[in-house]
Amino acid sequence: MKALKIGGITLLALLGIGLILSLIAPKEMLVERSAVIAAPREVVFKQISTFEKRDAWSPWMKLDPNMKLERTGEDGTVGAISKWEGNDQVGKGQEELKSITPNERVESKLAFIEPWESQADTWLQLADAEGGTKVTWGIKSPMPMPMNIMALFMDMDAMMGKDFEKGLADLKVIAEKEAASAPAADFNVMKVDMPTRWFIALRETVTMEQIASKYAENLPKVYEAVTKKGVAMDGMPCGLYYVWDEAGKKTDMAFAIPVKAKVEIPGFLTIELPAGSVLAVDYYGPYEGVGAAHGAIDAYARENGLKAGAPAVEQYITDPEKEPDPKKWLTKVMYPLE
Template structure:
């Protein structure tokens, strides 16, 4: 009995130590430069409906069901999706808009697990082109903190952002 309690105690201490050293915050972002004026790019990126046209997740599940609430492209507008196991279920709500420079959304993942993150799009003029930065940030909560010791958010989601930005570039430069 004492041996079992000792083992449980050691495991609890180990879990607490791992939680303390594990990453608590994450931020992933990718950039692309498009040959389109910033006002056109901004208007397109603000539209949750247009985002579905270049979203890498829409491609992962062509049968994904998406519903919209509110005035598309304005603070408070929401897209809600239900898809296969690759995309799950969740919603994205526009929370902040700074004309021609920044769009922030709250991503609420409902399935296969619940979590909330911040999505953002930053725009910067580069000569007659526009640099678009697409990012995702948030905080890990216990026990996800420990899992993240063995996973890299950048490796997990970065390639999806690259694919989406490549599709966006093709879409917006037509």
């Protein structure tokens, strides 16, 4: 009897501890991760608004390439459902598209069946950001008592966040590649003869995420040096791209001011681009979409048996401080022909 009494007291104590833990444990799980993608909203939205497109960047598809999928309804519309059944890492469940705001937000309802039953709301939100489109991927799920005790001992944010980060990284690669591969037919690619051009510049290798901030840092320095020297400018500021390392996510580039004559300024480079033919495109739109103009020149060169060289020149004709509408910003993109 004494043993039973002790056992009963222990059980009550454990139940009491469990009750206390469940009361202080979180009642819902919320995980969010974000990434900035160098592509227009419409390009990114295309990759997040249908189950078919999501398959290409879903981290869970990689966990089980043999996952069984069943789709009902019209993909990319409210009410479409994707059911999955896979290995122990992905389990079994379904996702239903609940709300779609073009080029802005997609909301879904998740129903997990195996390895345990639960439900969750998930969303993909797009927003304008420096350098492109910001994508936020989130999930929220209720955690009923006493199952919520697990949240005190498991870092759900780190566990799910890691998968979200992998998915967003793959989405970034896919969307940026599509943004840069617009067919030449969408742009008027021109072959133009250019005279010798000179630039005063600062050149360095930067990560792609640093490009916008480096423009803001370096172009004012170059402009100040040119004006102090009393050198006549020959147009609006430029970016000269010598190497674009997609795999390494970095670029060798120069932040440059065109000048009318060759001149040396201590601490700065003098760059001379010889006279010759270039392929040129006038691109109108926000800076994050200019990759499509580069893709158009590349496609035109391939179609016509031409070889574009380096550096690629972006000249920013429109001053954003004077023209607030990004759709009216003109960027001239030029590649020298070898």
